[in-house]
Amino acid sequence: MFREAIQQMTGYTPGEQPRREKVIKLNTNENAYPPSPRVVAAIEQAAAGSLQKYPDPVATAFRERAAEVLRSDLPEITPEWILCGNGSDDILTILTRTFVGEGDVLRYPNPSYVLYKTLAEIQGASVDVVDFAPDWTMGDEFAVPVDRLRLAYLANPNSPSGTVVPAERVASLAAAMPCPLVVDEAYGDFADTNCLGLVAENERVIVTRTLSKSYALAGIRFGFAIAQPKVIEQLAKVKDSYNCDMLAIAAATAAIDDQPWLADNRAKVLATRGRMITELRAKGFTVTDSQANFVWCTDSNRNLKELYESLKQMGVLVRYMPYPGWPEGIRVTVGTDEQVDALLALV
Ligand SMILES: *Cc1c(COP(=O)(O)O)cnc(C)c1O
Numbered sequence: 046m047f048r049e050a051i052q053q054m055t056g057y058t059p060g061e062q063p064r065r066e067k068v069i070k071l072n073t074n075e076n077a078y079p080p081s082p083r084v085v086a087a088i089e090q091a092a093a094g095s096l097q098k099y100p101d102p103v104a105t106a107f108r109e110r111a112a113e114v115l116r117s118d119l120p121e122i123t124p125e126w127i128l129c130g131n132g133s134d135d136i137l138t139i140l141t142r143t144f145v146g147e148g149d150v151l152r153y154p155n156p157s158y159v160l161y162k163t164l165a166e167i168q169g170a171s172v173d174v175v176d177f178a179p180d181w182t183m184g185d186e187f188a189v190p191v192d193r194l195r196l197a198y199l200a201n202p203n204s205p206s207g208t209v210v211p212a213e214r215v216a217s218l219a220a221a222m223p224c225p226l227v228v229d230e231a232y233g234d235f236a237d238t239n240c241l242g243l244v245a246e247n248e249r250v251i252v253t254r255t256l257s258k259s260y261a262l263a264g265i266r267f268g269f270a271i272a273q274p275k276v277i278e279q280l281a282k283v284k285d286s287y288n289c290d291m292l293a294i295a296a297a298t299a300a301i302d303d304q305p306w307l308a309d310n311r312a313k314v315l316a317t318r319g320r321m322i323t324e325l326r327a328k329g330f331t332v333t334d335s336q337a338n339f340v341w342c343t344d345s346n347r348n349l350k351e352l353y354e355s356l357k358q359m360g361v362l363v364r365y366m367p368y369p370g371w372p373e374g375i376r377v378t379v380g381t382d383e384q385v386d387a388l389l390a391l392v
Pocket of ligand 1: 074131132133134135158200204229231254255256257263266267268
C-alpha cells in the first residue's frame with residue numbers, strides 16, 4: 046500500500062536527543078546558551094492572548110522585522126522576499142516539493158547535510174552527489190548540467206566541515222547552473238560572510254536560515270527562506286496553510302529583534318570555538334578551521350568510533366560521522382567553556 050519510493054528509502058536519523066539531563070550535549074549543534082530573555086517574555090505574552098485563533102499564515106510580524114535586520118546584506122529586501130517555515134527543515138521540504146518531481150535529479154555536495162538525500166527520496170527523485178575537494182573547496186562539476194537536474198543544495202557553512210565556499214564562488218557556480226541553487230545558511234550567522242546579496246543578482250539563488258542555531262531556538266522550530274518575490278510566491282503555494290504557530294512566530298520575532306543578544310552570543314561562541322580548535326590540535330587532532338558553531342576533527346591515529354563510544358559512556362555526546370570514501374571524523378558542537386573543558390579533559 047506504500048509508494049515504492051517510500052518503501053525503498055531508509056529515512057533520516059536525527060542526532061541523539063538523550064532524556065538524561067546531565068549529558069553534555071555536543072552532538073547536534075544547538076546553541077550553548079539559552080535564548081534572549083525577551084523570547085520567553087514574548088511567548089508568555091502570546092500564550093496569554095488568543096490561542097483559540099489561527100496564527101497569521103505568513104508570519105507578517107516576523108517578516109517585517111527580519112527584512113529590516115537583513116537589509117544591511119540585501120538592500121532590496123522587503124517582507125515579500127521572505128517565506129517562513131516550521132524550522133528550516135520545513136523550508137527545505139517546501140523547496141524540494143516545489144522544484145523536484147518523480148524521476149528528476151537533485152544535486153548536493155558530500156560530505157554534507159544528509160537530509161537532502163531523504164528529501165529527494167521522498168519525491169522519488171535521483172540524487173547527484175558531488176564530492177568536495179579534500180580542502181573543502183567545490184569544483185566546477187557542481188554546476189555542470191545533467192538531464193533532469195532540477196535543484197541543488199549547498200550547505201554554507203557546510204556541515205560537518207564548518208567550511209565556507211566564498212560568495213563570489215557561489216555566484217559563479219549559480220550562474221553556470223541550469224537549476225535553482227539553495228544556499229543553506231543554517232550556520233550563516235557564525236560565519237564571516239554570507240550569500241544574501243546573491244539573491245538580488247540571480248533569481249535562481251535561494252538562501253535559507255534558521256533560528257535553531259544562532260538564536261538558540263532549536264526547540265521552537267522556526268526557519269525562513271530569502272528569495273525574489275516571484276519565487277516566494279510559488280513556494281507559498283506548497284507550504285501548509287498554518288505552518289508556523291502563534292507562539293513560534295512571537296518567539297522568532299522577539300529573537301530577531303534582539304540583535305545585541307545575537308552579537309553577544311556570537312562573540313562568546315566564536316571565542317570558545319577558537320580555544321577549542323587550538324586545544325584539540327594540541328592533543329593531536331586534525332581540526333578544520335570552522336566558520337560555524339562546531340568543529341570537525343579527524344585523527345588517523347585514533348579509533349574515533351571508540352572515542353565517541355567512550356565519551357558517551359562518560360556523559361559527553363559528540364557526533365561520530367563516517368562518510369564513505371572520507372576519513373572518519375567527529376563533529377563537536379561549540380559548548381560553554383565549562384562543557385568544552387570537560388570534553389578536553391577526556392580526549
Ligand atoms: C540544523 C540544520 C538545519 C535545520 O535547522 P532547523 O531549522 O532546526 O530545521 C538545516 N540545514 C543544516 C545544514 C543544519 O545543520
